[in-house]
Amino acid sequence: MKTSTVKLAGIDVEVFEAGSGNALLWLHGANGFDPAHPFVKPFAERRRLIVPSHPGFGKSGLPLWLDRPDDIAVIYLELLDRLGLARTAIVGCSLGGWIAAEMASLAPERFTKIVLVGPGGVKVGPSDKLDIPDIWAMPQEDVNKLLFHDPQRMATDPAKFSDEQLSILLRNRETTALLTWEPWMHNPKLKHRLHRVTAPTLFVRGASDGLMTASYVEAYAKLVPGARVATIAASGHAPHIETPAAFAAAVFPFLDAPGSAR
Amino acid sequence: MKAWHFSENAYPYLPPADTYSSIRVSLPNRIYDPAKGADLYHRYLDEWLIAEDEGVEIMLNEHHQTATCVDPAAPLVLAILAKLSKKARLLILGNPISNRRQPVRIAEEMAMVDVISKGRLEAGFVRGVPYEILPANSNPVRMNERHWEALDLIVKAWTTHDGPFSWEGRFFHQRAVNIWPRPWQQPHPPIWISTTSPSGAAAVGQRGYVQATFLTGFEGTRQVFDGYRRGWQKGGHKGPVPIDRLAYAALVYTAPTEKEAHAGAEKLLWYVTSNKVPPHIANPPGYVPVAANLAMMRGAEHPLSGFKRNATVQGAIDSGLMMAGTPDQVFQQIKKVYDYVGGFGHLLIMGQAGYLEHDDTVLGIKTFAREVYPRLKEAYPDNTPSWSPAPAVGAAKFVGVGAGP
Numbered sequence: 001m002k003t004s005t006v007k008l009a010g011i012d013v014e015v016f017e018a019g020s021g022n023a024l025l026w027l028h029g030a031n032g033f034d035p036a037h038p039f040v041k042p043f044a045e046r047r048r049l050i051v052p053s054h055p056g057f058g059k060s061g062l063p064l065w066l067d068r069p070d071d072i073a074v075i076y077l078e079l080l081d082r083l084g085l086a087r088t089a090i091v092g093c094s095l096g097g098w099i100a101a102e103m104a105s106l107a108p109e110r111f112t113k114i115v116l117v118g119p120g121g122v123k124v125g126p127s128d129k130l131d132i133p134d135i136w137a138m139p140q141e142d143v144n145k146l147l148f149h150d151p152q153r154m155a156t157d158p159a160k161f162s163d164e165q166l167s168i169l170l171r172n173r174e175t176t177a178l179l180t181w182e183p184w185m186h187n188p189k190l191k192h193r194l195h196r197v198t199a200p201t202l203f204v205r206g207a208s209d210g211l212m213t214a215s216y217v218e219a220y221a222k223l224v225p226g227a228r229v230a231t232i233a234a235s236g237h238a239p240h241i242e243t244p245a246a247f248a249a250a251v252f253p254f255l256d257a258p259g260s261a262r
Numbered sequence: 263m264k265a266w267h268f269s270e271n272a273y274p275y276l277p278p279a280d281t282y283s284s285i286r287v288s289l290p291n292r293i294y295d296p297a298k299g300a301d302l303y304h305r306y307l308d309e310w311l312i313a314e315d316e317g318v319e320i321m322l323n324e325h326h327q328t329a330t331c332v333d334p335a336a337p338l339v340l341a342i343l344a345k346l347s348k349k350a351r352l353l354i355l356g357n358p359i360s361n362r363r364q365p366v367r368i369a370e371e372m373a374m375v376d377v378i379s380k381g382r383l384e385a386g387f388v389r390g391v392p393y394e395i396l397p398a399n400s401n402p403v404r405m406n407e408r409h410w411e412a413l414d415l416i417v418k419a420w421t422t423h424d425g426p427f428s429w430e431g432r433f434f435h436q437r438a439v440n441i442w443p444r445p446w447q448q449p450h451p452p453i454w455i456s457t458t459s460p461s462g463a464a465a466v467g468q469r470g471y472v473q474a475t476f477l478t479g480f481e482g483t484r485q486v487f488d489g490y491r492r493g494w495q496k497g498g499h500k501g502p503v504p505i506d507r508l509a510y511a512a513l514v515y516t517a518p519t520e521k522e523a524h525a526g527a528e529k530l531l532w533y534v535t536s537n538k539v540p541p542h543i544a545n546p547p548g549y550v551p552v553a554a555n556l557a558m559m560r561g562a563e564h565p566l567s568g569f570k571r572n573a574t575v576q577g578a579i580d581s582g583l584m585m586a587g588t589p590d591q592v593f594q595q596i597k598k599v600y601d602y603v604g605g606f607g608h609l610l611i612m613g614q615a616g617y618l619e620h621d622d623t624v625l626g627i628k629t630f631a632r633e634v635y636p637r638l639k640e641a642y643p644d645n646t647p648s649w650s651p652a653p654a655v656g657a658a659k660f661v662g663v664g665a666g667p
Contacts, residue, residue, distance in 0.1 A: 064407065064432065137288075137396060139542055158559055170555045174548035178403040 001035065001044070006052075006082060008075045012061045014053040015079070019044030023088045024255070025080070026051045027096030029118075029238060030176040032058055032168060038244040046252070047089075052079060054099070056175030058168060069095065069121070069179055070187060073102035080110055089113040089255055093240060094211075095120060095176060098187075101224075104201075105193035113255050114201040116220075117247075118212045118237045120185040122194075124219035131216055132185040136177065146210030148236040149243075194223040201227035202254045206235035206242065230254075263607055263642040265635050266321035266353055267313035267627055268511065269306050269614040270331040271339070273299060274532065285538045286328040286393040299332060309614060309623055310343060314350035316631035321353040321610055323388075326397035330536060334397075337371040344379035352379055355454055355474055355610070356386030359412040360405040361398035366439050368412075369419035373445045381446035386454035386474070387413055389462075392549045393539055403548035408433045410465070413453075415439075420450040454509070458482065460489030467493025467503070474509035474610060477534075479565055480582040483510055484603040484651060491604075491650055502647035505607030510599065513584040514611040515618075516592045516630040526626055527575045527586035532616025534566065534583070535573050589633030596638065605648040609638070 001018040016035055024047040033051050043049045054072050056062035066072070076099065080088060089112050092100025097119025104111050125131045135143045141151075148154040158166055203221045205212060212220075214231070221227040230250045232239040239247045275298055276282075282289055310320045320343055324336035333339055340354050352375065357368050376383040389409050395402045411431045418427065419441050426438035445451055454472040457463050466473045467490035475486040487508055494503045513530045517523035545555070569581060578584035582602070585595040600606060611630070614623045 064404070067401075067404075136542060136546055139540060163556060163560075166556055166559060167552050170547075170552045170559075174403055174552065177547040178401060181401040181403075182399055 003035075006079065008078050008082070009063075011055050011063055011066075011075065012059075013055065013075070013079070014058050014060045016051040016053075017049065019047055019049045021047050023048045023050060023083070023085050025076070025085075025088050025090045027076070027090065027092040027099050028054065028057070029094030029096050030172065030180075031238075032172040037241055039240040039247065042244065042248045047255075050083065052076065054096070054175070056178065057172050062175060067178055068187065069099045070102045070106075070190075072099050072179075073106060076103055077107050077110065086110070087112050089115075091115040091117065091251070092119060093117040093238060095180065097121065098185075098190075101190060101194065101197075102187070104197045104199065104224075105190065108196050108198040111197075111199040114197065114199045114224075115204060115251055115254065116201065117204045117240060118206065118209050118217070119203070119220065120180065120212070121187060122191040122220050122223065123183065123186040123188060124191070124216060130184060132211055134184065135211070146236075147238065149206060149208035149234050150236075154236070154242055191223050195225060197224050197227075200254070200257075200259060202251070203227060203229040204232060204239060204247070204250060205229060206232050206237060206239040208235060209237040211237050263505070263609060263638040264319055264351070264644070265609045265611055265630070265638065266319045266351075267310060268321040268323070268610050268612050269309060269623075270323065270325070270533070270612070271302065271306050271333040272532070272614075272616055273302060273329045273332045274536075274616040276329055276536075279536070279538050282538070284540055284543055285330060285536055286325075287396050287539075287543050289327075289329055293329070294332070302332070305620055306614070307339070307342060307346065309620065309627065310350075311346060312624055313613075313627050313631070314347050316628055317635065318611075318627065318631050319351040319353065320347060321355060323355050324358060325391075326394055328393065330533075337368075337375065340375050340383075341378065344375045344382070347379070347382075350382065351384050352382050353384040353454065353610075354386050355384075355456055356388040358390035358394055358398070359387050359416070360409045361390050361394055361400040362412075365412040365415045365434055366419055366436055366441065369416040370441050372416075372451065373420065373441055373443050376445040376447055376451050377443045379446075381451075383445075383447070383451040384454055384472075385451040386456065386472075387416075388456045392544055392546055395546045395549065396543065401548075402546040404433075405549070406462075406465075417450060417453075420445050458486060460485045460492075463487070463489035464493030464496070466490060467495075467499075467507075468497035470494065470497060470499055470507070472507050472509060472608070474511060474608070476511040476610075477513075477566060477583050478510075480599060480602045482565060483582065483599070483606075487603050487606070487648065488650055491648070502649065504644070505605045505642060505646045505648045506644040508606040508648055509608030509610055510603070510606045511610035511612060512582070512599070513578065513586070513615070514592065514609070514613060514630065515584075515586045515626045516589055516634055517625055518588065518629060520587050520591065522625075523587045523591070524575050526618060526622050527578075527584060529618040529622070530584070530586075530612065530615045531573050531575065531578065532618075533612055534570055534578075536616060537570070589629060592630065592634050593637050596634075597641075600642065602651065604651045605642070605646060607642065607644055607646070607648075 053060040097116040098121035144151040235243040325331035426440040429436040456474040515526040
């Protein structure tokens with residue numbers, strides 16, 4: 001287990017690595033990455049788990065020119081070059097799922113398997129209704145109800161965080177706003193690029209996810225050739241954190257199965 | 263010293279506050295009666311013109327999706343006043359340039375008003391309070407960067423007279439800027455910026471624009487003006503900052519007797535007490551720096567928030583947020599703030615709020631203009647140097663991090 005800093009496009013990007021074997025690039029969601037997250041252990045036991053902190057998250061830098069998830073997608077293709085990974089499996093959660101989808105549409109040949117967990121990134125519904133609820137226009141208690149199946153158990157109390165942890169959390173929120181503000185949580189171009197994806201793709205959705213509805217995820221999956229949707233019972237927007245065992249049980253068979261790009 | 267009459271065009275006819283969660287952004291506009299609203303617009307315009315007749319200058323501002331200030335397009339009201347008024351300076355404070363997408367359009371609007379008013383425009387620019395973010399769908403991150411780039415583009419549009427120029431900046435892109443009309447005042451109308459933070463004020467001081475700060479009280483105002491003075495020096499400006507670079511906005515109500523004055527002042531408190539806004543609207547992510555958010559999560563709060571819980575006229579006077587009383591009392595209260603903060607050359611008078619009716623508003627304007635203003639002009643000529651007061655003992659822990667109104 002190690003964390004190093006990789007210079008990509010002039011940005012110092014913090015990269016966590018653990019485990020060995022086939023590489024798995026993991027792209028975290030809006031809350032950022034913490035090595036203590038419960039998915040780390042099971043995935044590092046079976047893969048070479050690589051988790052960069054997105055620019056503006058954790059301790060990664062954030063240049064003034066960067067302001068959209070596809071900017072990060074291009075930077076991470078450079079990360080794959082740097083790591084010598086011609087092809088890799090990728091898991092992207094929420095905002096990280098959006099970045100992963102951008103990467104897969106830009107460079108489909110780089111991916112063997114794609115897992116998108118409650119991803120943002122496309123707009124499929126009517127123009128007078130948000131596809132994804134505006135988490136900045138409601139109290140945090142209401143956001144927690146959308147995020148978690150069991151908010152009572154899952155919601156964290158910021159008062160217990162150290163100043164450093166809290167500063168990172170606040171910075172992560174700020175960068176999320178920067179990246180997703182307008183158009184809200186999507187790139188209008190992305191859905192016209194997803195047909196290029198060639199790797200087997202699994203969408204994963206917590207059954208109680210209040211942000212990405214079942215119909216949103218299904219419509220999103222239809223844009224990716226051959227993609228299917230797995231639903232995790234009694235879980236919310238982050239099933240890899242709320243129900244890590246059920247998440248692993250749904251994802252490993254997909255990752256382990258033979259077969260790759262069409 | 264110059265005094266400015268400022269009214270927010272409030273729409274006070276609201277249901278009880280416990281029936282809604284926010285007076286801003288989300289309050290349904292079915293509550294707004296256009297007939298009552300029309301009367302209010304006409305009344306507030308009349309009050310500005312009465313202020314002008316009394317020798318007081320005119321100031322207005324802009325907010326969106328709120329009952330506290332039904333002036334979502336301040337340049338429109340400014341244009342009306344440019345025609346109806348005759349001699350007053352016209353201060354718009356200001357144009358929310360971090361939230362408006364077309365700085366060149368703002369340069370055009372301001373140039374028009376400057377020409378129609380024959381050179382009476384004072385062009386103010388604000389970052390905009392956090393509640394403006396959602397109505398504008400504006401990204402709360404990098405507002406300062408957008409603010410300064412937009413202002414640079416506006417100044418260039420005002421001062422370029424030999425045909426089109428192009429602009430390819432970080433946030434704004436234009437291929438051929440060549441505004442008609444150009445401003446009346448040369449090289450351009452005076453520029454004002456509002457900020458309530460010392461670091462923001464330093465950036466304004468460096469450029470030498472007029473600095474306004476709103477309801478920051480004794481300590482906050484002193485720190486903002488000190489920030490300005492630091493920036494002024496850094497910017498290479500010669501000599502001390504003249505007081506006409508510094509403006510303070512306070513609630514002001516003057517009447518012949520203390521009793522009348524305090525009754526009027528009580529109604530002015532609406533401006534502070536009516537501002538019911540939930541935290542997620544009041545503090546969008548990235549609006550204030552991480553360190554300020556951290557301080558708030560650890561219990562720091564804006565001085566106004568504490569005040570709001572127990573708002574009284576006397577408390578407001580003691581905090582330097584309000585001047586209210588007889589002419590002599592008001593003069594002494596202004597002097598006290600003036601002496602504490604190191605001087606200021608503009609008093610921005612929030613002279614109407616909520617249910618302060620027309621007659622009472624006019625009484626406040628006239629009593630101030632006739633009994634207080636002449637003394638201020640005599641005591642504090644515009645070219646008086648400001649000064650840096652000795653640091654206060656037990657300075658406030660939390661310095662303002664927001665913007666003006």
